[in-house]
Amino acid sequence: MLYFIGLGLADERDITVAGLEIVRRAERVYLESYTSLLLVPQTTLETFYNRPIILADRELVESASTTILADAATTDIAFLVVGDPFGATTHTDLLLRAREQNIPTRTIHNASIMNAIGACGLQLYNFGQTVSMVFFTDNWRPESWYEKVKQNADIGLHTLVLLDIKVKEQDWDAIARGAKGAKQYKPPRFMTVAECASQMVEVAERRKKEEGEETCYDGDSLAVGVARLGSKEQKIVAGRLSELVDVDMGKPLHSLVLMGKRVHELEIDFVREFAVDKESFDESVKKGGYGTTA
Amino acid sequence: MLYFIGLGLADERDITVAGLEIVRRAERVYLESYTSLLLVPQTTLETFYNRPIILADRELVESASTTILADAATTDIAFLVVGDPFGATTHTDLLLRAREQNIPTRTIHNASIMNAIGACGLQLYNFGQTVSMVFFTDNWRPESWYEKVKQNADIGLHTLVLLDIKVKEQDWDAIARGAKGAKQYKPPRFMTVAECASQMVEVAERRKKEEGEETCYDGDSLAVGVARLGSKEQKIVAGRLSELVDVDMGKPLHSLVLMGKRVHELEIDFVREFAVDKESFDESVKKGGYGTTA
Known part of the structure; x- marks a missing residue:
């Protein structure tokens, strides 16, 4: 399952309880890093989540989305987005690619601007x-x-x-x-x-x-x-x-x-x-x- | 401090980690119950939060807001709202009353429709x-x-x-x-x-x-x-x-x-x-x- 997880607006504690549970058990955790930013550094998130995070810049999401989607049909992949996942079109694109490959997806919403x-x-x-x-x-x-x-x-x-x-x-x-x-x-x-x-x-x-x-x-x-x-x-x-x-x-x-x-x-x-x-x-x-x- | 805490859209795990921490330590926990509803019953929230919840209907919020605001200047009061707290005007009204009484407030945002x-x-x-x-x-x-x-x-x-x-x-x-x-x-x-x-x-x-x-x-x-x-x-x-x-x-x-x-x-x-x-x-x-x- 590919999870799109909103992180909310400010810091590591703005993730929802449901979102945090998924992050802690996911096989890989990506953080979308080019449409917005949290007010805390990546290391603060990693410490709080107790998980390493792979920074996903525009290039990775747009050109190498197969890397992100690898094994997503059989394992849990978390794709973290500051705010709510559906603020930006790029994530829509990733979702559509997942759909094409019959990868199930779910969204954990959060606050956004x-x-x-x-x-x-x-x-x-x-x-x-x-x-x-x-x-x-x-x-x-x-x-x-x-x-x-x-x-x-x-x-x-x-x-x-x-x-x-x-x-x-x-x-x-x-x-x-x-x-x-x-x-x-x-x-x-x-x-x-x-x-x-x-x-x-x-x-x-x-x-x-x-x-x-x-x-x-x-x-x-x-x-x-x-x-x-x-x-x-x-x-x-x-x-x-x-x-x-x-x-x-x-x-x-x-x-x-x-x-x-x-x-x-x-x-x-x-x-x-x-x-x-x-x-x-x-x-x-x-x-x-x-x-x-x- | 009066905390307005968004609960998000669906169930008890949609609250943010920051929101949950406040709910668990607050003196009183109110749940606004007339502009929207979660998809789970109140008892599910109470069990998960490990806290009793006072249901706040329109009457209570509009006419007896002094009850809600009592001691809020010196203790923590949590006012839970399905979705994000600032979807509805009534909460704005409660916030303005708190301000008049110099009660500090903070909002924990969440997803809303x-x-x-x-x-x-x-x-x-x-x-x-x-x-x-x-x-x-x-x-x-x-x-x-x-x-x-x-x-x-x-x-x-x-x-x-x-x-x-x-x-x-x-x-x-x-x-x-x-x-x-x-x-x-x-x-x-x-x-x-x-x-x-x-x-x-x-x-x-x-x-x-x-x-x-x-x-x-x-x-x-x-x-x-x-x-x-x-x-x-x-x-x-x-x-x-x-x-x-x-x-x-x-x-x-x-x-x-x-x-x-x-x-x-x-x-x-x-x-x-x-x-x-x-x-x-x-x-x-x-x-x-x-x-x-x-």
């Missing part, structure tokens, strides 16, 4: 589609997410923005110098709430200025930044995008929610507690017409 | 807002959910439909006969995928016929029914709404997803495996133009 974001006080059923924000570079500043944010905003919904994670990013300078193995890669990078807010404001301003567009949000729009959700060091901050640009949320992982206008009074009350500046928050709620749409 | 639904093969980031479907009665057949389904459908997104649960429903006949205590209530009722599909088809037909509306879906639209998600007895069935009307998904809990047209090929491949009738499914994909929108 997609549902735990409710902790920020905005109700899950008021969220529209989720978007991803990548690191802008000098010549690649994609705005494809904007249309989706606009579709959500047009019907008053919140948008969860998932922030870029660069793991195993190739370091072309080092490679040119002849670097091999781990040295070919840059250290991991995680987008911060401030970086995301800044990119969002930049895009809105560009569209206004260069295209005369009436954008679906601007620097005055309200948003909520979350960091290390689900951990003891969780931090939640609410404010205008222009305020979040200057907020230091500390260590990864970060996410951001752009508030929709069809927000309930109870949601506003809850989020207000996290405001950078409560007066500015109240003013933005009023000026922006938050909570007045049915 | 809102993220585990990804197991049906439809990608979470392609879902729009979530809607709820209540049991229609002779004189109450609300259609307020339809507008939200339409908003999602208009931009090609999937809609998760959460199905009605009637727990502690007052039995007016029994009350009239002088029933007291537990006898005042009807046995719990859970809406099935078939009932939901049937109500959805009815509403589309009514709107077509009585209002000449070009509805955003009809009996030929594709949907996915899930039952007992996350448990070993999980069942997933895909097909036209008109097909799902006749499908018996077995014991609770059930949910339904109405497929959006902006569906990825990989999602279609995945969902197809669950089709009641693969030929009919392929035909519906083609005729309905699923996956052709960008």
